[in-house]
Amino acid sequence: MTERSADIGGSGYTLDELSDYLDRGMSPAIPAIDDNAECQAMLATLSRVAGLSRELVSRDAAENPTIDEGWLAGLLSAVGREVRAGRDIPFSSSDPTTRLTITEGAVRELVRAAGDSVDGVLVGTVAIDGDVTQPGAEVAVAVTISIVPRRSARELAEAVRERVRSELLKHTELAVGAIDVTVADVHLLPSDEPAPGAVTGDGTTTGPAPRDEEEQR
Amino acid sequence: MSADHDELALRLDEVVGEVEGVEAVFSADPTIVRSVRSLASGPERIALVRVVEDSEGLRILASVGVSDDRQAPLTARRVSDAIRAAVGGHPIAEVHVRVGRVAH
Numbered sequence: 001m002t003e004r005s006a007d008i009g010g011s012g013y014t015l016d017e018l019s020d021y022l023d024r025g026m027s028p029a030i031p032a033i034d035d036n037a038e039c040q041a042m043l044a045t046l047s048r049v050a051g052l053s054r055e056l057v058s059r060d061a062a063e064n065p066t067i068d069e070g071w072l073a074g075l076l077s078a079v080g081r082e083v084r085a086g087r088d089i090p091f092s093s094s095d096p097t098t099r100l101t102i103t104e105g106a107v108r109e110l111v112r113a114a115g116d117s118v119d120g121v122l123v124g125t126v127a128i129d130g131d132v133t134q135p136g137a138e139v140a141v142a143v144t145i146s147i148v149p150r151r152s153a154r155e156l157a158e159a160v161r162e163r164v165r166s167e168l169l170k171h172t173e174l175a176v177g178a179i180d181v182t183v184a185d186v187h188l189l190p191s192d193e194p195a196p197g198a199v200t201g202d203g204t205t206t207g208p209a210p211r212d213e214e215e216q217r
Numbered sequence: 218m219s220a221d222h223d224e225l226a227l228r229l230d231e232v233v234g235e236v237e238g239v240e241a242v243f244s245a246d247p248t249i250v251r252s253v254r255s256l257a258s259g260p261e262r263i264a265l266v267r268v269v270e271d272s273e274g275l276r277i278l279a280s281v282g283v284s285d286d287r288q289a290p291l292t293a294r295r296v297s298d299a300i301r302a303a304v305g306g307h308p309i310a311e312v313h314v315r316v317g318r319v320a321h
Contacts (some may be wrong), residue, residue: 010247035242035243035244035265036243036244036320037241037243037280037317038317040241040243040282040317041317042319042320044318085317087225088315091289091290091293091294092290093294093297096310097309097310097312098297098311098312098313098314099311099312099313099314100290100293100294100297100313101292101293101313101315101316102289102312102315102316102319103281103315103316103317103318105317105318106316106317106319109318109319110319113319113321117321128291156285166302170288170289171285171288171289171290171319172289172290173290
């Protein structure tokens with residue numbers, strides 16, 4: 001069984017089946033999907049990716065038919081891995097009989113949604129490095145993104161970093177250290193005029209801005 | 218779960234779902250466990266919140282999706298408080314509120 005066909009969140013439903021469910025308007029309702037947090041995260045991501053990637057995929061398909069299938073398959077495969085609940089990340093509680101947590105999968109989805117909210121960006125992978133189960137332990141976040149360089153790659157990476165940090169501060173109690181944003185794919189469309197400092201399709205920059213891969217703060 | 222615990226769990230499904238900031242209540246049990254319980258219980262609704270009891274008291278697990286509008290830790294605390302209020306005087310060994318996703 002390939003990762004892409006593996007079931008999501010122990011629901012018994014594969015990524016393809018979830019995609020079909022989404023296409024049907026999630027009707028008739030399937031409780032095993034509707035009551036499953038990982039399936040809901042996957043559906044939300046599929047829905048968001050469909051909207052954000054529509055321009056990329058349709059235009060790339062017309063201008064470069066080899067890019068869409070592998071790129072999209074890789075993206076969905078990454079999402080399928082990342083929505084898994086994973087470790088429980090604690091929230092503080094003064095009552096020893098109260099345990100409050102957020103799943104690692106929910107945090108990865110949070111980071112992905114924050115990155116995707118930047119115009120011209122689609123998040124590829126999200127990794128959280130560090131012992132998230134220990135309150136106060138510093139964690140590092142690594143995000144890869146695909147971009148349409150409407151702004152410079154540096155500006156887009158910085159916008160992603162700011163939104164990710166803001167969301168993590170709002171919804172977690174993690175001690176967030178470095179947030180690394182790597183531009184992994186650049187969808188430079190022939191009709192586009194790249195902004196100064198934008199990364200071109202061959203990985204070089206067009207202007208004076210420094211290279212944007214592996215930026216770190 | 219006993220019949221009493223089933224009834225309490227169903228009530229907690231409603232209580233948790235009404236907490237401000239909660240967007241969804243998810244199954245606290247893996248799908249396979251729910252499937253088996255569903256076969257055993259027939260047409261009766263299976264609760265999403267898990268309630269079990271041991272010598273120390275009730276152990277309650279609620280898995281929720283929360284709104285991006287409010288801080289997830291605060292919503293989780295509200296859920297815990299609502300569960301405790303609904304359970305009343307029954308001894309509680311643990312209330313675990315797990316945020317399974319933040320809805321945008």
